[in-house]
Amino acid sequence: MNFSYCYFPRNTPIGHSRFMNLFGYFIQMDPRFDISHASGYTSNSQIARVITESWVKTNAFCPSCGNDKLTQFTNNSPVADFLCTSCESEYELKSKSGALSQRIVDGAYQSMIKRINAENNPHFFFLNYSSMNKTVLNFLVIPKHYFVDDIIEKRKPLSDIARRAGWIGCNILLNNIPSSGKIYFVQNGIFKTKKSVLDTWSKTAFLANQKKDNRGWAIEVMKVIDKIPTKDFSLSEIYKFEKYLKGKFPNNNWIKDKIRQQLQVLRDKGILEFKGSGKYKKI
DSSP states (O other): OOOOOOOOOTTOOOOHHHHHHHHSSOOOOOOBOOGGGGTTOOOHHHHHHHHHHHHHHHHOOOTTTOOSOOEEOOTTOSSOSEEOTTTOOEEEEEEEESSOOSEEEEEEHHHHHHHHTSTTOOEEEEEEEETTTTEEEEEEEEOGGGOOGGGEEEOOOOOTTSTTTTOOEEEEEGGGSOGGGOEEEEETTEEOOHHHHHHHHHHHGGGGGSOHHHHHHHHHHHHHHHHSOSSEEEHHHHHTTHHHHHHHOTTOSOHHHHHHHHHHHHHHTTSEEEEETTEEEEO
16 A cells, blocks of 8 residues: 555544554545645635645545546636546535634525525535644535535625625535534544545435435434434434424424434434334444
8 A cells, every 4th residue: 555645633642543544544635735836826815725726636536436536627617616527526615724614604695595406516525724834624525415405594685885785695504414414534634534435425325316305304303313412312312303393394294203214214324223112323
């Protein structure tokens, strides 16, 4: 096996399990940005865009099919930022320095809602980095099938004195996405194995083939499961969220039946383990 550069965060102890996670199926990623790509740029926003896009182009692979390289679209493409030429998956990159925020500022609200409901909407990469050290801290992908309307937050219209008075932007709410939909390549400076990325993606790919209503149900039940702090939980604990789910799906009068149906789906897809007698375990 050919190893390139390996990064361990400063002052972070390297335990055996972490070591095995890195080298079980090593991802050849360098957390450092190549700032030479920003030569000639003076705007901080342009510099950030160029070096983060360059990093993804050099280091990322397609989490859908495992293709080692992604192709970059031309600048300001209305479609996305990257394309996998093998499976034709498209990806849009959102980058931010500092801490990984749970609220990502995006563009026009109506355009975003229209986009996530289109058949050709892209998957989203989120990258946060240290502006001081010019290194990647977190890099994750959220598959497009996790994007439903309530993940997009409408912002207040711009004031009458603003240059674009009345314009309404939006935020992407990462905290409204289940943990299963946040697939990390790098988390807190720690590289995930390529196998773990592909396996996690594969387990949730079934959502892509579901109708919007069924997909919404699966996502909401996964969010409810995330709210339970323990790995093991019971059906009665899920039933405590019946009122919440009724608020999400007011036209459904069989909430408990739907909960059981979704738990069975998640069990069949390897996201949950059924232990019998109404008991489940998160995988």
